[in-house]
Amino acid sequence: MKFSKATDYALHTMLFLTAATPDKPVGVQLLAEKQKVSPTYLSKILTKLVKAGMIESITGVNGGYRLKRNWEDISFLDIIHAIEGSASLFDCSFDHGPDCPIQRVVLEAEEKMEEHLRNKKMSDLVRETNIVF
Amino acid sequence: MKFSKATDYALHTMLFLTAATPDKPVGVQLLAEKQKVSPTYLSKILTKLVKAGMIESITGVNGGYRLKRNWEDISFLDIIHAIEGSASLFDCSFDHGPDCPIQRVVLEAEEKMEEHLRNKKMSDLVRETNIVF
DNA sequence: TTATTATAGATAAATAAAATCCTTAATTAG
């Protein structure tokens, strides 16, 4: 069980956009170069963030991606869910009635993790840390 | 990102063994049947639990698997780590100096999840719940 | 109109998970 590289790219891109000038769009070319990943692949990932309403895209010359208004509120969990989906991390495949005690425990644990990811915003990180890109 | 089915099988097998008579070994045949999984595959999973020292195996007629002495202390995390390994869920693949602020946050979150999984023992579950197999 | 930039569909390549097959080794009952 691992977070996907796509999630890694998405988180780093969001951090970059949050730390960068908030009004000027940044092209996928540059974002991909920084992260040493192919632009087409990264663009597919960023399209998910667009669909989730976190960033917006501007086509054409001098286009790129830019944060949306609500960017101060975007949490780690928002980004992770946008990329990985929101399904739970564990499915009991054993048929013992309505609810599985094992599943319950694992889901409680998952909820602890999500709580932390929900409370951490990208903007916190930019405020707290000296971001090096 | 999902916990593997192997983890699901391992957790359910441990619950079964914990709920069952603690001295008499249970064959993989029966365990596999209950969970509707192939005996050979399950045996590979259980071998990992043996290597991790949670259960012991007895070959030969009337053999099978049985909990070891310390069974009261076996946590969810122990089992999960035995199957999935203990590597962290997130690797930053971007090269920004010694530590990545994103990685830090995700690892804190992971730690919250692990804490819960470390504090829940199989024996708790058997005590609390009316296990249905 | 041309260059630039994102979107999207199709597909390929790489990796990981799930499962099977077969052989070997250990043990116990008869």
Place this chain on the structure above:
DNA sequence: CTAATTAAGGATTTTATTTATCTATAATAA
């Protein structure tokens, strides 16, 4: 001692998922 039973382990296959590429289309600004 022998035959039956049971786990361990190596090799391989199947299936699923992730990662990545290629190509075409659409939008926009200079």
